[in-house]
Amino acid sequence: MSNRYEENKLIVFNTLSRKKELFVPLNIPHIGMYVCGPTVYGDAHLGHARAAITFDLIFRYLQHLDYKVRYVRNITDVGHLENDADEGEDKIAQKARLEELEPMEVVQYYTVRYHRNMDQLNVLRPSIEPHASGHIIEQIEMIKKILTAGFAYEINGSVYFDVEKYNRSHHYGILSGRKIEDLISNTRELAGQSEKRNGYDFAIWKRADESHIMRWPSPWSDGFPGWHMECSAMGCKYLGDQFDIHGGGMDLLFPHHESEIAQSTVANGKAPVRYWLHNNMITLNGQKMGKSLGNAMSLDDIFSGNHPLLEKSYSPMTIRFFILQAQYRSTLDFSNEALQAAEKGMKKLFAANETLKQLRIDKNAPSIDVQNIEKACYEAMNDDFNSPMAIASLFEAVRVINSLKANEGSSISPDEFEMLQKLLHYFIFDILGLNSEEGTGDHGLVDGLMQTIIQLRQEARIRKDFTTSDLIRNKLGELHIELKDGKEGTNWQMK
RNA sequence: GGUUUCGUGGCCGAGUGGUUAGGCAGCGGUCUGCAAAACCGUGUACAGCGGUUCGAAUCCGCUCGAAACCUCCA
Structure with missing residues (x-):
């Protein structure tokens, strides 16, 4: 049996070349994919959802194409400097002090909550989810390699990456399109950075002062690794010196990913990543949604409706x-109207998937051209994971299904029925990763009860006892159960 | 200021140089006891101004507007 990846030419937009490129893995059928995960110092918001869902879609589709994917997504629990903290205190430590908790207590708390949110979104767990704090040794080893290679210097127990030297033999800016001359004039002089040779050099090891509670011993000082070391070290450890895909939000492009490339390149002697993929931001009134901007909506807020901007x-x-209805490289604007449109559309999609099971099957049924729909779905996904286009094609299937259902005497051939059922299953559940959110309890029991209720209402209607039939419909409506009367009986759906 | 993007009909959002994206909302019709659902039909959208072209929303230039990054950030 042939593998699906042989018959699907996958094209991805590589940030490195700013072009769509044919995706060719290093070691077919294996794929290594690294994605920057969350910094666990606060609840996940809509932006986290977009990144996770984007690469979940990619993970799922690659697997659907029969690739064997090792998906590594880190938990950042150390090392990110607070912007306005002169002493260089990191985010986790600061949060810990504020709440009088152990740093690892904060990490644990928010990691658990992050996982819960991701499970709710039906985001698959990555193959490996390494913590930065669990890989201090690997990071120290990598820093040693960079020092040995001569691309870093130590001052007062801190180690800095020598960007200027690197740029003489390599291109610092290869990913982000920046030129070092521009960086020189644009780098802000922050306090506490004066020990660097150049403003654009970045710390790969930072000495901790007395008050800094997250610290580890190293050859240079008691301190903590620099901002970008963890991804270089962990990516290399689990996926090798060079791997296929590195993903993350566009906001990480510079300096995070740019610096990662520089570090890994000098430590390992080769560029670490073949395809860089970046998801765009979710905006609110045209502005990036972000924790530091104060306009972020947590996922729990959204799931509970507990936020002033939520209707x-x-x-x-x-x-x-909602997120899958936009291509991952476009900004996506949040609004109640858009969310409600997504909600209705999705319900329609699920309803049609159920309706399919009720279609009359007939060997002699005329073709409804399922093959074309299938082709369009795969072509959409093969073109840089264009989920909105795939969804549009699925709605083509929805129209066909509903239309067959609405026209008495219409039927579908057994072959096409099977093909369509498989197609919908693949795309709705396996690839887009949607689930219908129904039947949390005993589905069989609820369905049985509903059939009885529907039958009683039907008998009332035949008696023209519309008071009773409307009462049943209204009471069920209060329970968010919607009755849908059709030519061949009544269906029900949670709304 | 530099780097990188973007500007599509009421809203969200795809898009190949010439053919219907799609969803939601709206309008007309069918069906229905009524409604909902569903079906059928329906929208002269591509920021502005030039240019290239037989033909451009799609290529080029300019203007206007917006965003992201340059500091932690999905």
Whole structure:
């Protein structure tokens, strides 16, 4: 049996070349993918959801194409300097002091909450989820290599990456399009950075002062690794010196990923990543949603409807569908109207998937051209994971299904029925990763009860006892159960 | 200021140089006890101004507007 990746030419937009390129893995059928995960010092918000869902979609699709994917997504629990903290205190440590907790207590708390949110969004767990704090040794070893290679210098127990020297033999800016001359004039002089030779040099090891509570011993000082070391070290450890895909949000492009390339390149002698993929931001009134901007909406807020900007609550799957309705490289603008549109559209998609099961099957049924729809779905995904286009094609299938259902005497051939059922299953559940959120309890029991209720209402209607039939419909409506009367009986759906 | 993007019909959002994106909302019709659902039909959208072209929303230039990054950030 052939593998799907042989018949699907996958094209991805590589930030490195700013072009769409044919995706060719280093070691077919294996793929290594590293994605920058969250810094666990606060609750996950919509932006985290977009990054996670984007690369979940990619992970799922690569697997669907029969690739064997090792997906590494880190937990950042150390090393990020607070912007306005002169003493260089990192985010986790600061949060810990504020709440009088152990740093690892903060990490644990928010990691658990992050996982819960991701599970709600039906985001698959990565193959490996390494913590930066668990890889201090690997980071120290890598720093040693960089020092040995001569691309870093030590001052007062801190180690800095020598960007200027690196740029003489390599191109610092290869990913972000920046030129070092521009960096010189644009780097802000922050306090506490005066020990660097150049403003654009970055710390790969930082000496901790007395008050800094997260610290580790190293050959240079008691301190902590620099901002970008963890991804270089962990990516290398689990995926090798060079691997296929590195993902993350566009806001990480510079300096994070640019610096990662520089570090790994000098430590390992080769560029670490073949394809750089970046998801765009979610905006609110045209502005990036971000924790530091104070306009972030936590996922829990959205799921509960507990936020002044929310007209109602939105389910995790609504959020997932909303995000998948935009291509990952476009900004996506948040609004109640857009979310409600997504919610309705998704319900329609699920309903049609159920309706499919009720279609009349007939060997002699005319073709409905399922093959074309299938082709369009795969072509969309093969073109840089264009989920909105794939979804548009699925709605083509929805129209066909509903239209067959609406026209008495219409039927579908067994072959096409099977093909369509498989197609919908693949795309809705396996690739887009949606689930219907229904039947948390005993589905069989609920369905049985509903059939009885529907039958009683039907009998009332036949008696023209519309008082009773409307009462049933209204009471069920209060329970968010919607009855849908059709030519061949009544269906029900959670709304 | 530098780097990188973007500007599509009421809203969200795809898009190949010439053919319907799609969803939601709206309008007309069918169906229905009524409604909902569903189906059928329906929208002269591509910031502005030039240019290239037989033909451009799609290529080029300029203007206007917006965003991200240059500091932690998905």
